[in-house]
Amino acid sequence: MRAVEFLDKHGMVEFVDGTLSATKLGKRVSELYIDPLTAVRLIEAMKAKVEEITTVTLLQMLCMTPDVPSIPMARIPFERLANYYEKHKEELPVKPPDPDEEPEAYEAYLEALKNVMVLEAWVNEVSEGDMYERLGVEPGDLAALREKAEWVCYSANQIANLIKAVDFINPLRVMTERxxxxxxxxxxxxxxxEGIGRVRARALYTRGFRSIEDLKRASVDELMSVPGIGPQIARRIKEQLSEMP
Structure with missing residues (x-):
């Protein structure tokens, strides 16, 4: 009964002619296989007031949900977390609870902030080796975190479309790909x-191949001059481009 009350309170179910039915929001949340509490927290974050929607804004939205797990990290002391919070507090849609009144909630808040730090490093192209050295996050834990965060981000985009949170629709779509x-x-x-990951993409971009049009104009030999782009990759790039309109 409490579950039904929760879903009813947050607009995911309704009674129609005495029959309990899922709303459009409830159906979409079910289709996305996310925790209803995740949907609630995402919507609350979209309604919160921030001066500007930034990378950190979006990542905290995701990391404050139960569908994004905390991961073990050994190299983020409290002082560093506190400094990170002070630097980004105006960007954060979810503010910290009082550590004296809600110590467990405050600890969970800090754990989520650690995830934000890790994911921000990931989408800003910090190497996995550097992330381990700086943050103490293992590659397997990083993979699990980013896969969960990507799905919740996609789900957030779908919910934003449904509730017409227009300011968040495109930023969430972009963040999903990042x-x-x-x-x-x-x-x-x-x-x-295909065949172009973050390292090769950055190498291409640095050499001036910054768009699909740039790549279309380039010869195979020009592409091969880029570090990490051998003849097979260069030819595969050109094959893919030839299939594009």
Whole structure:
């Protein structure tokens, strides 16, 4: 009964002619296989007031949900977390609870903030080796975290479309791809190509191949001059481009 009350309170079910039915929101949440509490927290974050929607804004939205797990990290002391919070507090849609009144909730808040730090490093193209050295996160834990975060981000985009949270629709769509590939927004067109990951995409971008049109104009030999792009990869790039309109 409490579950039904929770779903009813948050607009995911309704009674129609005495029959309990899922609303459009409830159906979409079920289709996305996310915890209803995740949906509630995402919607609350979209309604919160922040001066600007930034990378950190979006990542905290995701990390404050039960569907994004905390992962073990050994190298983020409290002082560093506190400094990170002070730097980004105006961007955060969810504010911290009082540590004296809600110590467990405060600890969970800090754990989520650690996840934000890790994911921010990932989408800003910090290498996995550097992330281990700086943050103490193992590659397997990082993979699990970013996969969960990517799905919740996609789900958030779907919910934003449904509730018409227009300011969040495109930023969440972009962030979903950034989480998938571990890149800044400028590299998204490049990493969509088969065989081009974050390292090769950055190498291409640095050499001036910054768009699909740039790649279409380039010869195989020009592409091969880029570090990490051998003849097979260069030819595969050109094959893919030839199939594009």
């Amino acid at each position: 989480l998938r590939h571990g890149v800044k927004e400028e590299l998204i067109p490049l990493v969509r190509l």
